[in-house]
Amino acid sequence: MSDDAPFLRHAPAGEPMPLVLDSPHSGERYPDDFDHAPPRADVRRAEDTHVARLWQGAVRHGATLIEACFPRAYVDPNRSLDDLDPDLLADAWDGPLERSRKTEQGIGLIWRLARGGVPMYARKLRAEEVRHRIDRCYLPYHGALSTELDRLHRRFGAVWLLDCHSMPAIGDVNSDDPGRARDDFVLGDRDGTTCAPEFTAAVASALRDLGYRVAVNDPYKGVEIVRRHGRPGERRHGLQIEINRRLYMDEETLIPNTGYAGLEADLDRLAARLCAFVRDHL
Numbered sequence: 540m541s542d543d544a545p546f547l548r549h550a551p552a553g554e555p556m557p558l559v560l561d562s563p564h565s566g567e568r569y570p571d572d573f574d575h576a577p578p579r580a581d582v583r584r585a586e587d588t589h590v591a592r593l594w595q596g597a598v599r600h601g602a603t604l605i606e607a608c609f610p611r612a613y614v615d616p617n618r619s620l621d622d623l624d625p626d627l628l629a630d631a632w633d634g635p636l637e638r639s640r641k642t643e644q645g646i647g648l649i650w651r652l653a654r655g656g657v658p659m660y661a662r663k664l665r666a667e668e669v670r671h672r673i674d675r676c677y678l679p680y681h682g683a684l685s686t687e688l689d690r691l692h693r694r695f696g697a698v699w700l701l702d703c704h705s706m707p708a709i710g711d712v713n714s715d716d717p718g719r720a721r722d723d724f725v726l727g728d729r730d731g732t733t734c735a736p737e738f739t740a741a742v743a744s745a746l747r748d749l750g751y752r753v754a755v756n757d758p759y760k761g762v763e764i765v766r767r768h769g770r771p772g773e774r775r776h777g778l779q780i781e782i783n784r785r786l787y788m789d790e791e792t793l794i795p796n797t798g799y800a801g802l803e804a805d806l807d808r809l810a811a812r813l814c815a816f817v818r819d820h821l
């Protein structure tokens with residue numbers, strides 16, 4: 540794959556399992572046409588830095604990992620295409636628009652605000668710039684996920700998606716819970732609609748067995764990726780998982796902290812348990 544590929548696919552080592560992990564927000568390749576106003580260090584605080592690397596061991600247990608290479612503040616695959624703030628644009632948009640809570644918070648499809656609430660751009664974006672981001676990054680990423688999930692579903696009759704993220708330790712100004720200290724992990728199944736409850740329960744209990752505090756659907760319920768790809772009635776299960784960033788990095792510098800290696804080892808144990816769960820539910 541070329542250097543400017545929008546995503547990377549990490550194939551399972553050995554026998555594949557119908558378990559896909561995806562990391563939509565850990566991309567670190569900043570396109571030349573991003574043209575953000577705040578310093579890069581501030582913009583990077585939107586990333587779920589290191590998340591794809593932390594989960595990479597899951598492929599040894601048979602999972603497939605798909606990671607976005609583009610930064611989520613450039614275009615966010617975990618938003619719906621109509622979650623676009625018209626205030627960002629210099630000209631008219633030719634698609635449907637639906638203001639969501641995320642639009643209001645400045646963190647819709649194209650982020651209007653960087654973390655801390657400062658404007659992301661010093662100018663309006665042309666509609667064709669936004670269209671380019673969708674065509675170049677957003678659609679290929681969802682296409683890769685659909686291809687992988689469809690292929691495994693055809694082969695196994697069921698498939699499980701773990702949509703992998705990380706979250707600030709304390710809710711910030713872009714969030715629904717400013718100032719609040721988060722648990723170690725937050726699982727989101729959009730109030731039980733994107734996967735069978737047994738899957739959410741299995742991930743929660745595996746994490747609690749490893750000694751972590753786990754919340755479910757609070758404050759993160761899961762957004763577009765599990766909404767779009769999680770259809771439990773068709774045996775397609777999607778669950779969002781948020782890791783508290785203080786478990787593995789300094790949130791200002793993005794440098795891994797002393798917790799990183801231990802967390803990585805625990806995620807490896809979790810991936811092994813999830814593959815066992817998947818095997819038991821085929």
Ligand SMILES: [Zn+2]
Binds near residue numbers: 564587703704705
């Ligand atoms: Zn994320």
